[in-house]
Amino acid sequence: MSDIPETVSTIKQAAEFTGLSEDTIRYYEKIGLLPYADRKASGHRTYSKHQLDGMVFLTRLKATGMTLEEMKHFRKLYEMGEASLPERVSILIEHKNRIQNEIDRLLETQRMIDYKIDKFKEALVNPEVNKKWRSPFAD
Amino acid sequence: MSDIPETVSTIKQAAEFTGLSEDTIRYYEKIGLLPYADRKASGHRTYSKHQLDGMVFLTRLKATGMTLEEMKHFRKLYEMGEASLPERVSILIEHKNRIQNEIDRLLETQRMIDYKIDKFKEALVNPEVNKKWRSPFAD
DNA sequence: TCTTGACTTGGAGTGTACTCCAAGTTGTAA
DNA sequence: TTACAACTTGGAGTACACTCCAAGTCAAGA
Known part of the structure; x- marks a missing residue:
């Protein structure tokens, strides 16, 4: 039952993948919509494919009219x-x-x-x- | 070729008819999205049925993602x-x-x-x- | 006439969602 | 080792579309 190693992305790659800007990704983390991201030793953020998929899901909800607050609530439930x-x-x-x-x-x-x-x-x-x-x- | 007299509404009735707030109607006039409204002797705004229909049309465009600036442009064309x-x-x-x-x-x-x-x-x-x-x- | 509510104006304030910036640190290629 | 790009943070600034307010005027019924 070992974790499958996932390729890891920088915030720049995450931005490219999701269509969000780097600033927006940091902003979402700041307001608690995204969890505090994993960091490299340098402090730079890293994202797994799974996390990127989660962000894309977020963009879908947003694009269909869900507010950031509603998404935060959904996320909180997910964490529960x-x-x-x-x-x-x-x-x-x-x-x-x-x-x-x-x-x-x-x-x-x-x-x-x-x-x-x-x-x-x-x-x-x-x-x-x-x-x-x-x-x-x-x- | 006489004008058909149209019933005339107050801003309150206009707000009820269009679903916009009175403040929003005044705001739209202020930014030039709506023309300077006809006034009674008292200075109170009056709206014809035709104008109300125009406002409803605006709300449709807005509800489908058109910005106020784009609507202003469309209005300018209409005036031309x-x-x-x-x-x-x-x-x-x-x-x-x-x-x-x-x-x-x-x-x-x-x-x-x-x-x-x-x-x-x-x-x-x-x-x-x-x-x-x-x-x-x-x- | 008095009162109450509807209306007027210009301008200030609000909410949402970013977006940008300065100052500093880290990673990489020559 | 020297550039230079990529990244970090906290906080300030922006864009859009309202929304509210104060101070004053106007209208209609008791």
């Missing part, structure tokens, strides 16, 4: 171990529902934009349309 | 009249594509969350799974 699994599942289900609502809103706005594009194109072909159909835009 | 129609169409098409990319990312994250939920549930039923499958999360 198996007992927190049910709550972690329910957080993920809740977040998935939020994503679904967001998708629905985006689709609706796409339909609205399509409608407007059609009207604009009509107005381009026949300027009279423009007189009858006033695009509602904040005037 | 018909000559700007082609650019307005291309901005909307571009924005629609951004929305599509966003939808794709959201769907992908949903699939990832489903995968994780499955794994969590397996771990709940059979704690041994938890030992073998380490959730990558920033550790």
Whole structure:
């Protein structure tokens, strides 16, 4: 049952892999969203592949609207171990529902934009349309 | 060719209709995203139905990731009249594509969350799974 | 007329999430 | 060993989008 040695990355490589900036990674560690990273003798941070995967997971949650505070809470549950699994599942289900609502809103706005594009194109072909159909835009 | 009289709203009613706060509506006017509103003799703002529709359109663009600066640009084009129609169409098409990319990312994250939920549930039923499958999360 | 609530302005303050900087240390290649 | 890049820290600064406040004006009902 020995640990499989994992290749280890510098913060620069971690930034490249995750798409986060080095400053952002340090910032996430500073606010407690990422744990205090392993260090080389020099004090330089090192990251395992597993940790990089974790960071990518974070970027997904963030990109889908989860706040840093919510992610910190999720992380805290993770650190508490198996007992927190049910709550972690329910957080993920809740977040998935939020994503679904967001998708629905985006689709609706796409339909609205399509409608407007059609009207604009009509107005381009026949300027009279423009007189009858006033695009509602904040005037 | 007389103007159809439109019912006119106070800023409070505008806020209720659009979901924006009164402060936000004044802020949008202050930064030039909304034009200087019509006033009653008292100086109080008034809004037509058409203007309210325009504000709702703004909230849609905002909710789908357009920045206030981009919306200001779009508004400026609108004020320039018909000559700007082609650019307005291309901005909307571009924005629609951004929305599509966003939808794709959201769907992908949903699939990832489903995968994780499955794994969590397996771990709940059979704690041994938890030992073998380490959730990558920033550790 | 009095009171209460809605509205006005300019400007200051807030929350989120970074982003940058200075000053110092470490790693590597010539 | 001398460059020079990469890394470290704490803390300050920034961007965006509001949000709140004070001090004053206006409107409508009892």
